[in-house]
Amino acid sequence: MPQNFVWLVLIVLLGAILRFWNLDLKPLWLDETITALFSLGHTYSEVPLGQVQPLADLFRLFQWQPASCIAISAAIRAQSTHPPLFFCWLHQWLGWVDRFDMSLAWKLRSLPAFLGILAIPAVYRLNRVAFSPSAGLAAATLMAVSPFAVYLSQEARHYTLPMLLIILSLVGLVLMLQDLCERQAINLGVWMGWSLLNGLGLYTHYFFALAATAQVLTLLSLSWMYRARLPRRVWGVIGLAIATILLIDAPLLPQFFEHLQRPATDWLNLTTAGLNRWTPLLRFTASLVIMTVIFPVEQQPLGITIVSGLAILSLTAGLGWRVFRGLQRLWRSAATHFSLLLLAHLLGWLLLEYFIVVYGLGKDLTLAFRYNFMLYPLVCALIGAGLTAPSDLEWKRSQPANFQARAQGIRRDLPLVTLVGLLSSACVVSGLAFLKPFQPQQIVQRLQTSTPILVTQTYENWQSVAFGLSIAVNSPATQQSTWLFQSSPIMIDIEEQAQAPLIWLFSDLTDQKPLPSALKISSSPTKLTTNCPAVGEQHQAMNVRYQSYRCIPQKPTR
CATH class of the missing domain: 3.40.50 (Rossmann fold)
Structure with missing residues (x-):
């Protein structure tokens, strides 16, 4: 049995333990209650408005009853501001787990937790095809112990599903561009899979559109950069792939634009008074930090908040420097330059879109850390690549004699990052981090x-x-x-x-x-x-x- 496979199995097992640890410890909060209502086959129309009801009668709204995906989609369209696919899938999942004697919170959160587990081997595959098996294991480890990924996986909401689809579509994008720009080849199966994943993504979360658009722009920009070595027919294939995405999403677009105009989205409106205009930049920076480390800082005594904050900042600074140096070496290596160029293009387009939405459209996506599910797979892949042992990336051919000593330093960083992630995830599953707006x-x-x-x-x-x-x-x-x-x-x-x-x-x-x-x-x-x-x-x-x-x-x- 290959050693990498054994390590990947152990990493996935670790990620599963973290995601199912204390899965029903925290109470269902507002957003999760909305998930429960629709996914259990009910609607707001069943709530007895204007009538005094015993508490026991309200509990029936949280019991599973059979419903078709068409009925759930209609209820979501009329009474919510989300696409329907996750709710339909969760309804089927709840019908299956309803036989088990588990709490409602566990039943609702078990599907997002399972999808969060699947993201671990998926990101391994992404970094394996982009960089190396070691880079894949590093990214998988980060995904397994990331406090942000664990937090999303323990939320009865539709974030781990689009995150998984984004990772799988990135695998397709890397394979497509490697074939195009390095081998001048086209694998139609990969192209069709990539179009299908990006088309279905919008049905899981509207913000998936940002990730899909960034991938399309990356495909176009890199194809243009390497146009001299590409056959002309490639532009027809690219056009067909983009048209397929639009064709898949066409039935959902009227609902998409209708939901964007609803008052229920007004809480995202950007506040531009005074210094408030710049707070999205601070929140965005904080959202990047907590993807790898988080300690108790919310609703804690001042002393604990200060100590935790200093620890977070120092660990983040150390990790950031090491990843930056690692990415520099990747950039200089002929074996990994193109893959890093691809991910850099993707990150640039995604950040540009992000801030166009915030400062151009006035919708502050930084108000909720969970919305960074579209950015996290890329960050995880880059950190994993930056921490990868250089010897696995064929740098010996071009590096100086002291190469081995420098490479060992990068190898030693991953266990420390893993330990910090484990401690951070323990804070998440214990209810000490990522606290809700109300308890x-x-x-x-x-x-x-x-x-x-x-x-x-x-x-x-x-x-x-x-x-x-x-x-x-x-x-x-x-x-x-x-x-x-x-x-x-x-x-x-x-x-x-x-x-x-x-x-x-x-x-x-x-x-x-x-x-x-x-x-x-x-x-x-x-x-x-x-x-x-x-x-x-x-x-x-x-x-x-x-x-x-x-x-x-x-x-x-x-």
Whole structure:
């Protein structure tokens, strides 16, 4: 059995352990609740708006029921801003794992975790064809222990699927350009596979369009650079490949442009006041750092934050310098120059697109680190290549006598990078890094009481309904609570038997008005009016404010 294969199996096993370790430790948060609703075969239309419902009745929205991909796609198009492919696939996956006695969080996250595992051998293949087997093993190791890759794999969202497709399409791009520019050959099977992967990618995530466009531009730019040695028919093949991608994506394009115009995407709007205009650059830099190392810095005591921050910066600086020096040597080597030129073109086009979207279209992609799933495969490949032992890249023919000593230094870096990645991933799976904008478990703990409660979520859009559902799905089944989704927070009209002495009111995500100091409840059919003044302090999660109210019965309404 080849030694590289044995190492790859061990690396994949390590990556699998990290991705399934504490997979259901963290509660389902807002975005994952949206994933659950659609992927389980339900829609927002099934949420009982304006009706008081026991918590147990809401739990039925999180039970799997058969649904066709056409029905799921229709629900996604009308009530969400995402393409449908991942949700359809996850629905089938949930139908299969529903027989197992596992938590809903584990069932939802197991598919992204599995796809994250597949990305490990995929990136090995990418660096193997681009550089060498050792470069492939280095990239696979980085993918296995990367805190960013582990974070995406433990999220019940559609990020590991497009990331996997990007890696596979990059393998095709490297093979295509190597054939074209070095051997003047065309493998139609590879070209067809590359077009298919880039076409399907848009159906997994809209931001895949940036990765696909960068690949097309790289194909065109390098083909133009090497045009003197290419046969003329290659331009027809390139045109056919691009046309195939567009043809595959054509049915989705109307939905794509419709979703881009929806108010639900307004939270990405760029803030340009004062120095805020430059914060995307800082966040983007930070997003590159946390791809390889992250320690507890969020919501920690100041001392821990400072120590962790200094450790992150020093380790990143050391890694960056070593990778830079390694890439310099790769650039000077005839054996690897073209592959590095290809990845450099790809990185340049991708960064250009990235900042056109941020500063040209005013959509700040840096607001969420997870959106860098389209950039991470390329970063992982470059770091793995930079840390690769030079002797495997045939540098002995052109390097000086002290070459072996310098190469050994690069070999020793990978174990350290691996150890740092393991510690960082341990922070991720333990809930100490990549913290969510709000912690559902903190809200649920405040709601827990022996007194029956009424939880009221006000809403103006489906996003606020999803916020309320994210609290409900994390609540214990034994909680004595009823739930009401309504548009007005001032007057609540409910049945008399639904009254509770304690009410928790949650504001709408977009409502900036202060919560009322008291609630009025009109109870049908007796029309008894209950006064409920606010008690305790007001809390906030994301843009949602929530407050408890204790009810005092008053005289009937005339």
